[in-house]
Amino acid sequence: MIPSEIAATIVDPKAFGGDGSRVAEAFTWLRRQMPLAVAQPQGFDPFWVVTRHADILEVERQNELFHNGDRATIVTPIDLDQKVRMVMGGSPHLVRALVQMDNPDHAAYRRLTYGAFLPQNLKKLEARIREIARGFIDHMASLGGRCDFATDVAFLYPLHVIMELLGVPGSDEPRMLKLTQELFGNADAELNRSGATPEDAAGALANLQGTVAEFMAYFNDITEDRRRHPKDDLSSVIANGSINGEPLGILEAMSYYIIVATAGHDTTSSTTAGALWALAENQAQFRKVKDDLSLIPGLVEESIRWVTPVKHFMRTATADADLAGTKIAKGDWVMLSYPSGNHDESVFADPFSFDVARTPNKHVSFGYGAHICLGQHLARMEMRILWEELLPRLESVELAGAPVNMDSAFVCGPKRVPISYKMR
């Protein structure tokens, strides 16, 4: 059994906040001492913590043996889990998106939008995305050499891209950003709806329900509109799509919009903000990529590894299983720790250094297997374009204060990255 203070740390949103070092130390300890073991933090059901790169891939590869939807997909305290099941008629999920599904539904629902996210189709968007990126970089240049790169640039650019793909008008973007931050920042009193602390289960549930209800009301109107007036956007695909000849279920359709409208920008924003933080702190790396722009794809991969904005997903064993010689029993809950996998010393040389030339860079930030991130090519493309446009114009950059990460044990990245800079 994992020692209680380590178990408490890996579910503590605050341990991921600040500079994130507290949780990084806990996972380093686990990889060395107990790479696959059970944690039972106070108030939680016990769960396996998978910290090694190879074991994460092994679980993800076997998506029939390790299900997404049988128990909560995010590590959830018992009292919150019970409250969710009460309001959801026994289901542990407030929404039912791809991440909460298993086959046959998962494959059918994924097929609906899969094509839109393939590289050959994204290619058609390249010119428009570049135009959007340039707009934000001009905005950055107009700020007079000082800004909060997170809130002034990184949060807004991927938000604009995904909202354009969804067909959500620009005037609604601030609302979408706020709702996304409430959802992923539910454990961060500065970001959630009511200022509730993570210990307050009733407050946490009320906040989550409020955010989900507001999202649903919004996308319900969009659905009605796109059924009457289909457009060339993702919302029309979801509104008019069918699964085995039937329209999408209402919860499933709403959840589809929500996952695209949240995961579709927050993760990319976090990675972009974290990349600039890392470059400002590592001037040699900044100069290296600035002097050789062919390293930009390397910068993108390394920042995705470095930030690892999705901190975990849970799986549930559907039968007794053997994982690297350890017996996992049917029904056991399993945490896949992506940040830990991305710092596995047996896969990454010097994992705590930021290296834009790291090759190979087989990070697990996008997951693996049947559920591998649907938007991975879009995320990479957005970031590549941003750096291609920004780096030639950015002559110097330094931190102008201490950056800070959001408090969340699920999805998070920097919430403030104050910088001073010179631009052409």
Ligand code: HEM
């Ligand atoms: C750097 C950016 C991103 C990171 C690190 C990231 C990470 C992840 C991870 C770890 C998963 C779960 C994978 C698994 O269980 O194996 C996931 C799933 C998903 N992501 Fe991303 N994501 C990013 C960007 C995006 C974007 C731009 C979209 C756009 C729509 C997106 C949409 C999704 C969806 C729909 C799923 C569910 C896939 C499924 O369960 O089949 N993500 N992502």
